Amino acid sequence: QVQLQGSGPGRVRPSETLSLTCTASDDSFSNFYWGWIRQPPGKGLEWIGHMYNVRSANYNPSLKSRVSISVDTSKNQFSLKLTSVTAADTAVYYCARWVPARKNFDSWDQGSLVTVSS
C-alpha cells in the first residue's frame, strides 16, 4: 500500500473547473494506475476514472466529456480536472491507487469535500 494525500480548493463556482491533486509516497509511482472516486452527499460512491499514462486512461462514460486525469511521475502526483461543474458535482472526492491485476483500489486518501456554489 501507499500513503496518498489529496489537495485542492474546497469550493468551486458553477460552470468553472474543479482541480484536485494527489501526492503519493511511493518511489515506484510510475508502475501503477491512479484514479479518482467521488461520493455526493447522501449517495453512493462513483468511479470517475483511472490512468497509467495518457494512452491507458479510462473514464466513467457519464463524466467522460468533462473529466481528465493526468500523471506527473517526476512529482509522484496525479491530478483530476472536471470542467463545467454544477451543484451535482458537489461531493467528497477520493484519490486512490488502482490495481488492475486484482481489480481493486488498494490505497485511498481520506477524501476532500468539494462544494460547488457561487
Add this chain to the structure above:
Amino acid sequence: DIQMTQSPSSLSASVGDRVTITCRASQSIGNYLNWYRRKPGEAPKLLISGASTLQSGVPSRFSGSGSGTEFALTISSLQPEDFATYFCQQGYSTPTFGQGTKVEIK
C-alpha cells in the same frame, strides 16, 4: 453498468456480535468483488479482494464469501474499531460500488 445492491443500509450491533453484510450484483461478476471499511475521518481500507482473500494485516474475524451475483462479508466477533461503514465494489467491468452499510453500536 453493473449495479451493486448492498444490504442492509445500516445495522446496530454489540461488541462480540456476528455481523453479515450482503452485496448483490445485477449480473454475474465471477469473484471480482472487493470489500472496504471506512471509518470517519480516515481513508477507506481494502479488507477483502477476490470475494474471499483477506488482505495482509486484516484480522481473521473478517471473512468474505460468494461468487457470481451473491456475496457476503462476515465479521465473526464485532470489535469496537469495526463500527464503521462498509462497502463493496465490483471489478468485473468498470468499477461500481454498493451504497454502503453503516455498522453502529447498539
